[in-house]
Amino acid sequence: xxxxxxxxxxxxxxxxxxxxxxxxxxxxxxxxxxxxxxxxxxxxxxxxxxxxxxxxxxxxxxxxxxxxxxxxxxxxxxxxxxxxxxxxxxxxxxxxxxxxxxxxxxxxxxxxxxxxxxxxxxxxxxxxxxxxxxxxxxxxxxxxxxxxxxxxxxxxxxxxxxxxxxxxxxxxxxxxxxxxxxxxxxxxxxxxxxxxxxxxxxxxxxxxxxxxxxxxxxxxxxxxxxxxxxxxxxxxxxxxxxxxxxxxxxxxxxxxxxxxxxxxxxxxxxxxxxxxxxxxxxxxxxxxxxxxxxxxxxxxxxxxxxxxxxxxxxxxxxxxxxxxxxxxxxxxxxxxxxxxxxxxxxxxxxxxxxxxxxxxxxxxxxxxxxxxxxxxxxxxxxxxxxxxxxxxxxxxxxxxxxxxxxxxxxxxxxxxxxxxxxxxxxxxxxxxxxxxxxxxxxxxxxxxxxxxxxxxxxxxxxxxxxxxxxxxxxxxxxxxxxxxxxxxxxxxxxxxxxxxxxxxxxxxxxxxxxxxxxxxxxxxxxxxxxxxxxxxxxxxxxxxxxxxxxxxxxxxxxxxxxxxxxxxxxxxxxxxxxxxxxxxxxxxxxxxxxxxxxxxxxxxxxxxxxxxxxxxxxxxxxxxxxxxxxxxxxxxxxxxxxxxxxxxxxxxxxxxxxxxxxxxxxxxxxxxxxxx
Numbered sequence: 144x145x146x147x148x149x150x151x152x153x154x155x156x157x158x159x160x161x162x163x164x165x166x167x168x169x170x171x172x173x174x175x176x177x178x179x180x181x182x183x184x185x186x187x188x189x190x191x192x193x194x195x196x197x198x199x200x201x202x203x204x205x206x207x208x209x210x211x212x213x214x215x216x217x218x219x220x221x222x223x224x225x226x227x228x229x230x231x232x233x234x235x236x237x238x239x240x241x242x243x244x245x246x247x248x249x250x251x252x253x254x255x256x257x258x259x260x261x262x263x264x265x266x267x268x269x270x271x272x273x274x275x276x277x278x279x280x281x282x283x284x285x286x287x288x289x290x291x292x293x294x295x296x297x298x299x300x301x302x303x304x305x306x307x308x309x310x311x312x313x314x315x316x317x318x319x320x321x322x323x324x325x326x327x328x329x330x331x332x333x334x335x336x337x338x339x340x341x342x343x344x345x346x347x348x349x350x351x352x353x354x355x356x357x358x359x360x361x362x363x364x365x366x367x368x369x370x371x372x373x374x375x376x377x378x379x380x381x382x383x384x385x386x387x388x389x390x391x392x393x394x395x396x397x398x399x400x401x402x403x404x405x406x407x408x409x410x411x412x413x414x415x416x417x418x419x420x421x422x423x424x425x426x427x428x429x430x431x432x433x434x435x436x437x438x439x440x441x442x443x444x445x446x447x448x449x450x451x452x453x454x455x456x457x458x459x460x461x462x463x464x465x466x467x468x469x470x471x472x473x474x475x476x477x478x479x480x481x482x483x484x485x486x487x488x489x490x491x492x493x494x495x496x497x498x499x500x501x502x503x504x505x506x507x508x509x510x511x512x513x514x515x516x517x518x519x520x521x522x523x524x525x526x527x528x529x530x531x532x533x534x535x536x537x538x539x540x541x542x543x544x545x546x547x548x549x550x551x552x553x554x555x556x557x558x559x560x561x562x563x564x565x566x567x568x569x570x571x572x573x574x575x576x577x578x579x580x581x582x583x584x585x586x587x588x589x590x591x592x593x594x595x596x597x598x599x600x601x602x603x604x605x606x607x608x609x610x611x612x613x614x615x616x617x618x619x620x621x622x623x624x625x626x627x628x629x630x631x632x633x634x635x636x637x638x639x640x641x642x643x644x645x646x647x648x649x650x651x652x653x654x655x656x657x658x659x660x661x662x663x664x665x666x667x668x669x670x671x672x673x674x675x676x677x678x679x680x681x682x683x684x685x686x687x688x689x690x691x692x693x694x695x696x697x698x699x700x701x702x703x704x705x706x707x708x709x710x711x712x713x714x715x716x717x718x719x720x721x722x723x724x725x726x727x728x729x730x731x732x733x734x735x736x737x738x739x740x741x742x743x744x745x746x747x748x749x750x751x752x753x754x755x756x757x758x759x760x761x762x763x764x765x766x767x768x769x770x771x772x773x774x775x776x777x778x779x780x781x782x783x784x785x786x787x788x789x790x791x792x793x794x795x796x797x798x799x800x801x802x803x804x805x806x807x808x809x810x811x812x813x814x815x816x817x818x819x
Contacts, residue, residue: 145173146173146311147172147173147308147312149172150162150173151175151176151301154176156300156301156304157301157766161301165331167293168291173308176302177333177337178333178774179298180336181286182288184283184286184378185201185203185283186203186283186284187203187256187258188281188282188553190202191203193206193232193233195232195324196270198261198263199261199262200261201258201259202259202260202261202272204235204272206229206230206254207228207229207230208227208228208251208253208255209229209251209489210226210227211246211249211250213246222241222243224238224239224242226249228257228272231648235261235271236271238271238273238274239274246490250793255277255278256279257272257275257276258275258278259276260272260273261273269338277353284299285302285336285337287301302337306333306338309330312329312330313808315807316329316355316806320794324786327347327348327350328351329355332351335348336348346467349775350783352776353777353780354774356774356775358775358790358791359808361790362805363809364791364792365795369538371417371419372416374536375536375537376412376414376415376417376418376537377536378414378415378419379440379446381413382411382440384385385440385443389468390436393432394652396570398565398569398570398787399567400564400566401428401432404422404433404565406435407420408420408433408437408541408563408791412437412440412441417538419540419560420562421542421543421561422542422543423544423562423563424545424547424565425547425565425746426710426711426748427568427711428568429569431699432468433543434513437513437541438511439474441511442474444509445508446508446509446511447492447506449492449495449499449509449511449512450493450494450512450515451497451499451500451513451514451516453515453516455481455660457515457663457800458480458494458496462478464686465492465494474491475490475491475492476492476493476494477492478495479498479499480536480657484498486512492757510538510539511540511541513541513543514540514543515543516543516546524785525703544581545708545746546746546750547712547749574714574744575744576722577721577741577744579724579737579741580725587643588723588725592692592694593643593646595692595721599689600718601667601691602672602674602675602693603677603690603693603694603708603712604634605695606629606677606678608630608697609630609631609632609652609654609678629697629725629727631650631652634676635676643674647672647674648673648674648675648676649672649674649675649676651675651676651678653679653680660680665673668687679705686712688716690715691714691716691718692720692723693709693713693720693723695724696725697725697726697727698725699727699733702753703736703739703750709722710722722740724740736753739752
C-alpha cells in the first residue's frame, strides 16, 4: 500500500534509472512528488488561428495537414520532418528535428491539434511551429520542469500515480484561518494543482498553496520578532566627537541619506535590546562607510565586530577599504576566509566569509555582526555568534544590500527587520551612459572599447554562461536557428585570439578556485589586465575605479536589478563610463526592460520595474536571501501578504502550543530554511 513517506520506487514506472534521476533533483519520497508543482498549465481547449500566430508565443492550433515532407541537413546530417498545417485563416509549417518517428505520426489529410512555440525560419522567411506536441486530449495539461532529463509527460504520469495518497496529507492550517480566507483543503489543492478540472479549481488551488508559502514566512518572522523581544542587547554609548573626527578624515562629505541611516543605527544600538536592521543602498551609495561608522562606535565600547561578506574577493576588498578608513584610530583588523586565517585573538574587527560562523571561531566580546549582500541571519545563526563573555546578551545585527528591493518585497523578505534606505549618490559620482547595441554595430563597440583602453582605461565583458551549453542539448531538440549563446570561456577565446590579440584579456567565473580568482582580480585592479571577461561573479562589490566600459552579452538573461549591479562596477572613478547592452532576443518584454535601463540610473525604480515585468523570483539576490523557493506565491500580491501577516501575528500572540500540527509544520519549515 502506498503512503506519503515511502520511496518513489513503489510507484509504477519508476525503475532504478528513473529513481536515480528523480533523486538527483531531490525527489525521494512520494510526498516530494506531490509538491513538485507544474511550472505552467497549457489549455489545449483554447485555439489560436494560424494567421494570428506570433513569433515567440506558445500556441495551440487546430487544422488539417495538407503535406508532409522529410529531409536531411547537410551540416549535421539531421533528419527534419515538416508538416504543412492549414486552417480557415492560413497555413504554417510544423517542424520536428531528429524525430524521424514523427513521419509515422502525421500524414496528409489528417486533422490535428498541435501545441508549440512559434519561431521564425530565416532561410525560408516564414513562421514555423518548432517541435510541437501532438495533442491527443483537449484539456488543461500540467507542464513540469524537465529536471534531470525527465520529460514533462513522464512527470505527469508518475505524479498522477502519486496523487492516490494525496488524501493522507496532514492538514496543518487551522480551520479558523481557512474559513477566514476562504481556502480549500490541502489535499484538494494538491489534486487540482496537478490535474485541474477547470481554471476556477486551479485558481483555488493556487490561492491555497500561495497562502501556505506566505503564511509560513510570515509566521517564521513573527516568531523571530517575538523571540528577539525577549533577548537582552548590549547598550552602546555613542561618542559623537569620535564620529565627527571619523567623518572629518573622509575625502568627501556624507550624503543626507548616509547621515540618516547612521543616526537610525546609533539610536538602535543605544537601546538595551538587539538591533536588527537592514541598510538598502544603491550601487556606490556609500553603505560601507555607514557600516564602518557603526563598527567604530561599537568597538569604542570595548566590543568586537564581525563583518561577513559573501565572497573572498569582497571580503578582501572590505578589509582594505575599512582598514584605510580606520587607519587613524588604532583599530586592529583581522581577515578570516576559507583559505586564510589571520590571528584574530586580539582583533577589534574580524572581516571574512562564511568562515566567521564556523564552530571553531571563538569571539571574546562580540557586540556587532555586519552581514553584507543578502546573507540572512535569523535568531539561530546569531546565537552561533553570541558573545562568549555575555552569555545572556545578543550581539547587534546590521545587514547590508546593494540590491534595491521594492518596499512590498522588502516587507515579505525582511519583515523581522527595521529598514534604512540610502537613496542618494555621493556628490561628483557620474551617471553611466547606457546604450542597447544592435548586432550590426558590434565592431563599432569593439572599436570603442579599444579606444578607451588606449586612453589607459579598462573594460568588463559579462556573459550569462561559463561554458557553451550547445553540446548538452537533449536529443530531438536543437537551437533552431543556430543562435550563439554567449559563454565566458568562448568569449575569452574569441576576444584573445581574434578581436583584441594585442591586449591582455582575463577570465573570471565561479568554477575557478579562490586563489585563481584572487590572482585575476589583483592583476585587473593593478591594470595588468585590459579586459576582464566574466560571469555574474562580478555582480557584487568588485571595485575597479579605472574601468570605464561594461559590455553585457545576452542582457535579456539578467534581471534589471542585476544589470544595474553590473553597470555599477564601472563609473567609480573620475572618467565618464559606459554600459553597452547586447541581446539575443528582441521580444517586446526585452525591449521594455532594456529601455528602462537606458532611461534610469535609479536602482530602486529599476527594481520596481523588474518586479512588474519579471516577478520576484528574477530579482538579483532574492534566491540567496534565505527566502525559500516560492512555487505558487507572488510577492507582488500585497493583499495576500498582508492577510498572511495578520493571521500569523494573531496566532503567535495566542501561542502556537494551541496548534500542534501548525507548530510541527513551522519547525519543518525553519529546518529546511537553515540547511546550509
